[in-house]
Amino acid sequence: MSVFKVASRYAKSLIDLSVEQESLDAVKADIEGVIAIIKSNTELQAVLNNPIIKTDKKLAILKALFQGKIRPEILEFFNIMVRKGRAELVYATALEFVREYNEVKGIVHAEVISASPLSEANLQALKEQIAAQINAEVILANKVDKSLIGGFVVKVGDKQIDASIQGKLNKLERHFENQGV
Numbered sequence: 675m676s677v678f679k680v681a682s683r684y685a686k687s688l689i690d691l692s693v694e695q696e697s698l699d700a701v702k703a704d705i706e707g708v709i710a711i712i713k714s715n716t717e718l719q720a721v722l723n724n725p726i727i728k729t730d731k732k733l734a735i736l737k738a739l740f741q742g743k744i745r746p747e748i749l750e751f752f753n754i755m756v757r758k759g760r761a762e763l764v765y766a767t768a769l770e771f772v773r774e775y776n777e778v779k780g781i782v783h784a785e786v787i788s789a790s791p792l793s794e795a796n797l798q799a800l801k802e803q804i805a806a807q808i809n810a811e812v813i814l815a816n817k818v819d820k821s822l823i824g825g826f827v828v829k830v831g832d833k834q835i836d837a838s839i840q841g842k843l844n845k846l847e848r849h850f851e852n853q854g855v
Contacts, residue, residue: 678770681763685770688751689778697745702775704744705768711739712765723762732761782810787817788826789838804830 692701712718721727721735733756740749752764776783784804786792792800801814808830819827825838 677763677766680760681766681770682774684751684755684760684763684767685774688748688767688771689774691747691751693778695747697747698775698778701745701748702772704748705771705775708740708744708748709765709768709772712768719765722764729756729759729761732756736764780810781813782808782830783813783815784828784830785815785817786826786828787819787822787838789818789820789822789824791818792816792826800828804828 688701688705689698692698712722718735718739721732733753736749736752736756740752755761755764755767775781782804784801786797786800797814797816801812804814805812812830821840823839823843825841827838827841828835
């Protein structure tokens with residue numbers, strides 16, 4: 675079974691537990707903290723991924739890092755994963771939890787790429803337009819790519835709208851190539 679499928683199943687279990695205990699938002703906040711710590715600590719990632727390191731050592735490390743900082747049920751959930759030999763999936767499960775949380779809450783991540791940073795007012799207006807189009811809450815990130823010359827590219831899921839000058843120039847170039855010019 676693929677790593678994604680297993681992590682997804684664990685994340686779904688944690689989502690279900692959180693919903694049952696009416697603590698979904700609190701668990702999500704704790705999970706984001708776990709993600710930040712694991713992402714920033716390559717040694718921790720190496721320990722969790724190393725099959726040679728004993729389970730007791732991994733459990734002690736997780737306890738030292740997270741006890742008192744995250745909800746006890748999350749720490750116990752990770753302990754169960756480690757005891758089942760799935761320590762390497764703790765990080766993937768945490769990431770998948772956030773993805774599934776966003777799905778449950780109807781939150782969609784979108785990205786706007788522009789030639790220069792957009793103002794807060796422009797970002798907010800674009801966010802509202804996207805939210806109205808897809809009927810979901812939108813978290814919008816702005817990236818800068820000076821090669822666009824002007825305009826912007828919006829990516830929402832697997833859809834992309836290219837309203838950049840570079841995109842229009844590329845389209846014009848393809849048109850001329852097709853015409854044999």
